[in-house]
Amino acid sequence: MHEVLGRSAFVSLTATAIALALGVPAGTWLALARRRGRRVLATAVNTGMAVPTVVVGLVVALLLWRSGPLGELELIYTLRGMIIAQVLIAAPLIAGITMAGLQALPADLPDQLRALGANTPQLVWRLWIEARVPLLAAAMAGFGHAISEVGSATIVGGNIHGQTQVMTTSIVENVGKGDFDEALVYAAVLLGLAVTINALLTSVQQRAAAWAQS
Amino acid sequence: MGSVLRLSGVRHSRGGIEVLAIDALELEAGERLAVLGPNGAGKTTLLRLLAGLEAPTAGGVELDGVRVAGANLDVRRRIGYATQRPGLLSTTVIRNVELPLRWRRLAAGARRQAALAALERLNVAHLAERKALSLSGGEAQRVSLARALAVEPEVLLLDEPASGLDAEAHRAFFDDLESVLADRATTLVQVTHRADEALRLADRIAVLTHGAIRQLGEPTLVLRQPADAIAARLLGYDNVLAVDVDQERQVLVGGVRCGITTTLDPGPAALAAWAAALRITTPGDGALHAKVERVAQGPGRWQLTLTAPQTLHSHLPLDQTPPRVGESVGVDIDPAHATVIAAIPDNPFG
Numbered sequence: 001m002h003e004v005l006g007r008s009a010f011v012s013l014t015a016t017a018i019a020l021a022l023g024v025p026a027g028t029w030l031a032l033a034r035r036r037g038r039r040v041l042a043t044a045v046n047t048g049m050a051v052p053t054v055v056v057g058l059v060v061a062l063l064l065w066r067s068g069p070l071g072e073l074e075l076i077y078t079l080r081g082m083i084i085a086q087v088l089i090a091a092p093l094i095a096g097i098t099m100a101g102l103q104a105l106p107a108d109l110p111d112q113l114r115a116l117g118a119n120t121p122q123l124v125w126r127l128w129i130e131a132r133v134p135l136l137a138a139a140m141a142g143f144g145h146a147i148s149e150v151g152s153a154t155i156v157g158g159n160i161h162g163q164t165q166v167m168t169t170s171i172v173e174n175v176g177k178g179d180f181d182e183a184l185v186y187a188a189v190l191l192g193l194a195v196t197i198n199a200l201l202t203s204v205q206q207r208a209a210a211w212a213q214s
Numbered sequence: 215m216g217s218v219l220r221l222s223g224v225r226h227s228r229g230g231i232e233v234l235a236i237d238a239l240e241l242e243a244g245e246r247l248a249v250l251g252p253n254g255a256g257k258t259t260l261l262r263l264l265a266g267l268e269a270p271t272a273g274g275v276e277l278d279g280v281r282v283a284g285a286n287l288d289v290r291r292r293i294g295y296a297t298q299r300p301g302l303l304s305t306t307v308i309r310n311v312e313l314p315l316r317w318r319r320l321a322a323g324a325r326r327q328a329a330l331a332a333l334e335r336l337n338v339a340h341l342a343e344r345k346a347l348s349l350s351g352g353e354a355q356r357v358s359l360a361r362a363l364a365v366e367p368e369v370l371l372l373d374e375p376a377s378g379l380d381a382e383a384h385r386a387f388f389d390d391l392e393s394v395l396a397d398r399a400t401t402l403v404q405v406t407h408r409a410d411e412a413l414r415l416a417d418r419i420a421v422l423t424h425g426a427i428r429q430l431g432e433p434t435l436v437l438r439q440p441a442d443a444i445a446a447r448l449l450g451y452d453n454v455l456a457v458d459v460d461q462e463r464q465v466l467v468g469g470v471r472c473g474i475t476t477t478l479d480p481g482p483a484a485l486a487a488w489a490a491a492l493r494i495t496t497p498g499d500g501a502l503h504a505k506v507e508r509v510a511q512g513p514g515r516w517q518l519t520l521t522a523p524q525t526l527h528s529h530l531p532l533d534q535t536p537p538r539v540g541e542s543v544g545v546d547i548d549p550a551h552a553t554v555i556a557a558i559p560d561n562p563f564g
Contacts (some may be wrong), residue, residue, distance in 0.1 A: 115265050115295035116314040119287055
């Protein structure tokens with residue numbers, strides 16, 4: 001159980017961290033850029049937020065399959081393969097919420113910051129600070145999606161005992177065997193993990209929100 | 215002193231529509247220019263070009279011979295810009311003011327000192343540790359101005375910074391602004407739609423309408439002789455009337471001579487007159503015959519609206535008994551408080 005829990009936490013937290021590193025800059029670009037094609041990409045990101053995880057898992061599995069285009073990387077049925085799938089699931093969500101959060105700031109704020117002498121990194125950093133509440137919501141949503149996801153974890157990870165089995169695939173397996181007691185224990189522990197991490201992020205988020213509003 | 219800020223051949227378009235066209239405009243170091251124009255005249259666009267936030271479609275904006283627009287951050291950082299909305303950030307007041315200094319890599323101690331000094335100059339140092347988003351409108355405007363001034367800009371751009379303030383806060387804001395700028399170390403470009411704000415600080419006034427400067431000159435000259443009816447309205451003239459000039463250069467209001475002569479050629483013209491220029495007389499006595507449409511009590515005076523048949527605005531002291539609504543009166547126009555100018559276009563504010 002401990003091993004499976006640790007693996008779940010590792011895969012989901014790693015995937016969330018990578019998805020944040022990709023999704024936040026992408027969402028920022030989508031919120032601020034004035035270039036042609038921005039709207040098409042924004043639509044793609046918003047669509048990506050609604051793609052079923054099992055479909056993402058299927059596509060990733062086809063790509064990573066030994067005879068697939070990325071088969072040489074030997075990532076199918078590995079934790080790294082599962083992380084890739086979860087990044088693809090969480091990143092659009094994080095990008096979409098980041099974009100919406102930045103667009104909710106006053107429209108003239110970027111120009112005001114430029115007028116105060118900000119260069120581009122200073123400008124973007126300050127905008128992230130101003131949008132810290134939705135950005136934390138993006139992190140929570142990304143993590144929530146990753147930790148609760150079962151479709152791609154099963155397809156890409158294969159639920160191999162001692163290697164790629166995570167909490168969600170364990171629950172599915174136990175239910176399949178009719179061992180509901182074991183499944184409920186796993187579910188309770190998984191819920192506990194999700195609640196703990198989200199409680200931490202929520203506390204930070206609400207403190208940030210209260211600070212800005214008081 | 216050499217020219218510090220120069221616009222030459224500036225044309226700026228948005229969505230294919232030209233919104234600003236200024237052939238030439240130069241500001242000397244330490245000069246104060248007020249740009250007076252109605253909403254949509256291109257005032258904020260002008261400031262954005264001066265601040266380097268946008269590059270003009272054609273022509274150039276230069277600070278000491280260097281183009282402002284583009285990636286030249288060092289040049290842009292010599293310009294301070296206080297926007298119409300204070301745009302304070304969700305942190306303390308002092309951190310808001312320190313931020314542009316931090317971006318300029320000033321050491322923490324010097325940064326705090328400079329920020330506090332700027333807040334003190336605007337009389338808001340006591341707010342330093344307050345959260346910026348909890349400030350009142352007047353306080354926020356002062357902090358925004360302190361933030362723009364903290365970097366000691368060579369050029370300060372002000373976009374109607376006192377809009378939304380009540381009369382007392384507005385007066386106090388401009389009192390402090392005048393005091394802060396008294397050393398003439400900063401070149402000022404201030405845009406406004408209010409004549410009183412423009413007249414308060416400016417060495418020169420530019421009247422901007424439809425993206426073009428219609429008149430540029432010293433405030434007293436511009437005020438005394440507006441270029442046309444649009445400028446007269448912006449400068450706050452209470453009465454801007456369509457008139458005719460006859461062969462003897464006499465001004466006719468509604469076909470009736472009003473006792474004012476002009477050097478303008480015969481034909482259509484406009485008469486700009488302050489409310490104080492209109493003297494109410496008994497019917498038959500004045501040059502014009504008018505009917506009282508409205509009588510309202512204003513600050514320290516009666517405000518009269520008359521038709522003759524054009525609408526006229528006049529004042530009476532509160533200790534005088536005003537005429538009644540519907541009553542006929544005579545009106546004389548004092549030439550000392552009126553000026554004859556170019557004719558009113560069909561749609562002056564179209």
